Amino acid sequence: MENLDFINKLRNSGLRPTKQRIKICEALFNTDKTFHFTVNDLAEIMQKNFNEKISLATLYNTVHAFKKKGYVKEISLGNDKSYFDTNVSFHHHFFDIRTNELTDINSNEIELKNIPNPPKGKSIKEIDVVINVENDSQ
Amino acid sequence: MENLDFINKLRNSGLRPTKQRIKICEALFNTDKTFHFTVNDLAEIMQKNFNEKISLATLYNTVHAFKKKGYVKEISLGNDKSYFDTNVSFHHHFFDIRTNELTDINSNEIELKNIPNPPKGKSIKEIDVVINVENDSQ
DNA sequence: TATTTAGTTTATAATTAATCTAAAGTAGAA
DNA sequence: TTCTACTTTAGATTAATTATAAACTAAATA
Incomplete structure (x- = not known):
């Protein structure tokens, strides 16, 4: 997927295509593979693989916005952490x-x-x- | 069940029958009904129904000790809380x-x-x- | 293109559940 | 009784998450 696709995807669902959101889309949706992650995992991925320091608050906001739009799904486990799933x-x-x-x-x-x-x-x-x-x- | 039963139950499983543990046994096991509770729920039950103020640390310790002995079971949910079950x-x-x-x-x-x-x-x-x-x- | 404005991001503080700590208390063995 | 090891407690700590308020920015408007 191209960046432009993500920009349109975000715009079409009423989310402003900010620099951070586009990068997060790249990290999560630019592959066929399913990702299972906590928000903290995502913070590390953005830092290591994309060299982007995005604040935790933004990551929480964005992941929850994506959840509301149905782009990711929250998984129920007995843990103290919340897992999200791109499947x-x-x-x-x-x-x-x-x-x-x-x-x-x-x-x-x-x-x-x-x-x-x-x-x-x-x-x-x-x-x-x-x-x-x-x-x-x- | 009598208090003595709980005392023996505790003693037999290598747990000292302290005042607090006996009271917690009464609260959890003195009925056929299944209890689902968080440690915080239990704190309120001990206070309201048994007029016993037991510190949270003790409740956590005791519930985990009971879990290890198989008297209660921890339940996996997508929540941020840990639920326990007497079933x-x-x-x-x-x-x-x-x-x-x-x-x-x-x-x-x-x-x-x-x-x-x-x-x-x-x-x-x-x-x-x-x-x-x-x-x-x- | 410059200006405006409404939504976004950020650092930081606050909140919440759960665990740790170290001192005081107590059950049970000797 | 006395002793010892385990238990309880209040309070501090940790970790995940959410709230706040100021700075920022996308996009609508002039």
């Missing part, structure tokens, strides 16, 4: 409880049978399956 | 994304078919299914 399609995860490493599982690789009825008056928004793993040697 | 059997949860309310789902109410193979060299420790719900009117 916004419905899918699940392996989670390495030692290294905190995440691996995608396609939604069609897991079949949920007999989903129980939600409590009265409530409806299902999303189902998250987390398969916690660790090294065999542990 | 230590293998089961899943509804999670109300507005109110943070948890509801148990018996493990036999959900059937997982086609669990994919974990990444090479890793083995599965636990599977957590969280069904996120919210009120119909939202």
